Amino acid sequence: MQNLQNPELKEKAKPSKEEAIEAVKTLISYIGDDPSRPALIDTPKRVINTYKDFFSGYESDAADVLNTTFEDIENDDEMILVKDIRLESHCEHHMIPIIGEAHIAYIPNKKIVGISKLARLVDVFAKRLQSQENLTQQIADAINDYLKPKGVIVLISAAHQCMTTRGVHKTGTKTTTIATKALFKVDDAKRREFLELIKKEM
Numbered sequence: 001m002q003n004l005q006n007p008e009l010k011e012k013a014k015p016s017k018e019e020a021i022e023a024v025k026t027l028i029s030y031i032g033d034d035p036s037r038p039a040l041i042d043t044p045k046r047v048i049n050t051y052k053d054f055f056s057g058y059e060s061d062a063a064d065v066l067n068t069t070f071e072d073i074e075n076d077d078e079m080i081l082v083k084d085i086r087l088e089s090h091c092e093h094h095m096i097p098i099i100g101e102a103h104i105a106y107i108p109n110k111k112i113v114g115i116s117k118l119a120r121l122v123d124v125f126a127k128r129l130q131s132q133e134n135l136t137q138q139i140a141d142a143i144n145d146y147l148k149p150k151g152v153i154v155l156i157s158a159a160h161q162c163m164t165t166r167g168v169h170k171t172g173t174k175t176t177t178i179a180t181k182a183l184f185k186v187d188d189a190k191r192r193e194f195l196e197l198i199k200k201e202m
Ligand SMILES: [Zn+2]
Pocket: 091, 092, 093, 094, 095, 096, 160, 162, 163
């Protein structure tokens, strides 16, 4: 799987927290405000702490999330579907939020994971600078690599605030991306069943 971090670069070039705080002060000055005015004094520190949460995916790993599996002997033909997983990411072009839902289904091949793990897996990749296309693919790849299922499908539907609040200002626009592996790539009936299930209220 693609490793988004270059460990050497991380060791050598990662700025300190103080340097990051200075950088935020520079941005505040750049937009025309005064970082030393009382209301803004603690803002750079808050921004850095917020970034720690927004981009916590760089500190986490798909392997840690998917390494505890259960042997599934009852079911190996039907899909396991987790839908409406809240997705919060940031676009890599503008560092502006991407907000939406992820829907994940896989057909197990003996191994299954706890349902909550799939939701956590979404965060491993979402909490980084992303494109929606790569994010969708990385989630599917991780499930494929670690669970070796008979098929995986990931569908993400999301609004890009870089489109809705700036640039073309198209509110209400949503982007849908799909990644499929194995059975879901070739089996139209399975893919249709997935699409039907995610549309239903249940
Ligand atoms: Zn963008």
